[in-house]
Amino acid sequence: MLGIDDPYVLMAYLGAVSMAVIGIIYGLVRRNAARDEVTPEDRLWALDEKKVDDDF
Amino acid sequence: MTGHSSVGWVDIVVILAYLFATGYLGWLGYRGTRSAADFLVGGRSAHPIIMAVSYGATFISTAAIVGFGGVAGLFGMSLLWLTVLNIGFGILIAFIFLGEPTRRLGHHLRAHTFPELLGRRYQSRGIQIFAGALIFLFMPLYAAAVMTGGSIFAATQFGIDFEVALLIFALITAAYVIPGGIKAVMYTDTLQGFVMVFAMIFLLVFTYMSLGGITEAHNTLTDMADLVPAPLAQMGHQGWTAMPAFGWGAPSYDLWWTVITALVLGVGIGVLAQPQLVVRFMTVRSRRELDRAVPIGAVFILLMVGTPFVVGSLSNAWFAQKGPLLQGKVVEVINVEKDRALVELMQQSESGAWTSILNPKTQAPVRAPMIIGERTSAQDGEGATFELVAGRSIAATYTKGDADKIIPAFIMAAMPHWFGVIFFLALLAAAMSTMSSQFHTIGTAAGRDLYERISDKGYQREPSILVMRLAIMIGLIIAVTISYTVRQEYVIARFTAIFFGLCAASFLPAYIGGLVSKRVTRAGALASMTVGMSISLFWLAFIKAREASAIGLVQLVTDGKTSLLANYPNWPSVDPIIIALPASLLTLILVSAFTRPPDKAHLRRCFPD
DSSP, X not given: OTTOOOHHHHHXXXXXXXXXXXXXXXXXXXXXXXXXXXXXXXXXXXXXXXXXXXXX | OOSOOOOOHHHHHHHHHHHHHHHHHHHHHHHSOOSHHHHHHTTOOOOHHHHHHHHHHHHOOHIIIIIIHHHHHHHOGGGHHHHHHHHIIIIIIIIIIIHHHHHHHHHHHTXXXXXXXXXXXXXXXXXXXXXXXXXXXXXXXXXXXXXXXXXXXXXXHHTOOHHHHHHHHHHHHHHHIIIIITSOOHHHHHHHHHHHHHHHHHHHHHHHHHTTSHXXXXXXXXXXXXXXXXXXXXXXXXXXXXXXXXXXXSGGGHHHHIIIIIIIIIHHHHGGGOHHHHHHHHTOOOHHHXXXXXXXXXXXXXXXXXXXXXXXXXXXXXXXXXXXXXXXXXXXXXXXXXXXXXXXXXXXXXXXXXXXXXXXXXXXXXXXXXXXXXXXXXXXXXXXXXXXXXXXXOHHHHTTTOGGGHHHHHHHHHSOHHHHHHHHXXXXXXXXXXXXXXXXXXXXXXXXXXXXXXXXXXXXXXXXXXXXHHHHHXXXXXXXXXXXXXXXXTHHHHHHHHHHHHHHHHHHHHHHHHHHOSSOOHHXXXXXXXXXXXXXXXXXXXXXXXXHHHHOHHHHHHTSOSOTTTTSTTGGGSOTHHHHHHHHHHHHHHHHHTSOOOOHHHHHHHOOO
């Protein structure tokens, strides 16, 4: 199949594509499934991070 | 080698225009929202494409494209298992299972670096210093791999010396990372990501089209199994579309153990514990943003690592069909029907006589497998008549056996010149986006995790920033020195594999254990990290032949052998990760089971939900 006789190499070739397809399906299915909120703790963390970045 | 290795003024203009565009975009970014932290501070969300491509651009570098692509040119498509693991572990498992717990734990503990995350999770200054030191000491090895990849390509493409290319590359890197490119400017990363995507799609489509389509190209490569050079065949190479021979206890299985344990597992699993990637999860706004980034990340990685591995392998078919003609005399017939033979390569001297090409190291005549196209009569240096054959060979013949040069040589010989310049920009982009993260991680490891923790005077901003800048410069000098001095077989892939394997064995059990288990203890984590690192370093210095022989200690204790287990076939090819990672995991479980659990108040802070 596809000019590759070794089943393990063929499995890797198709497996790589399949992994990407799984990623696409996952992203589509879960697109709005999780909550999207920024907590005060998240913002505090980001302010810290920004401060270090700016100093740098 | 054919091609057009020169620097034209158009090339220089295009490269400078790209560098200015990157700089301008970065400058625009500095004036407004630029980093992931800025997005988070503003309560806004970076587009998932920006988040995923920026992560991917940090993940993928010249090491993957030139280094591992070249290894695929040498060993074949078995390396595609690394693509499977890169997407499976590096995107699916990392984003779906580790991303959100890392983000939450990092924010709960207000950790900003990977060592800090571990240190605060386990309430241990020692763990933070340990992790910071490991990163500071070994990250330059990985940076050297990235730098070597870019420099080899530039040297081949523009026909300049490797040393000159390395110097230019180092100067560009210094100009990029020292004044401020080390900040995670997501738009710049994304621009770089898009350049990489364009280059990879064009490269893949062009390669398949030039070989007659997907199936035809693979068929051609499958049919070339008898052209595998004898030294590789003796290690278990069975063709570029076949897995290496699998088994245990004979040298003919060495290649399987090298490809699968070092290159596939070492790098494939090691990506989960890459400090510069783990911290990226903390800058993400929410679980939803992570979920939305998965599809783009998966496709990006498929293109970035799948393409070089396929193209690297197929470069053998291209060179065998369309590569420059080589001449020589037949030493051994490989296949009469297909007119293939092992040929002693020859060149014509100024006097018109044909003389053998000698290997500069061994002074022995160079031999290569060849698909013969023409046969003529010629005279050798002594005036004797012989049958001169002309034909084409596999990729490694054209790069004198250097795997790191296969992708650059293929691009130069097969692709239009303008694409070589675009591909160089893609490599520059891949290198810069990765190196900015690498050097940022080196800087924070030295400043925040080592200097501040060792002095233990709390957060000392000014001295710490100075230490970070110094550490970045030292890291850069070390990386350039390593690139300059170490030029061995597929060194780019090996350096990368060493660093990834070392990170996996030292950090992975403690990192994942700290995310998912409340029972893992400080002693367990520290013991696990110590065991993982010690076994990895011992294995690299005394067991794994290729690395051990380069380090040189093992020869001193064994009277010249390249491994303590040199008399036991396959052991010297096994990567440390196979021993060190399970040992590190087992240590984490056992020591945690017999030591006092962390206090409940701290656990409530780590896992408030």
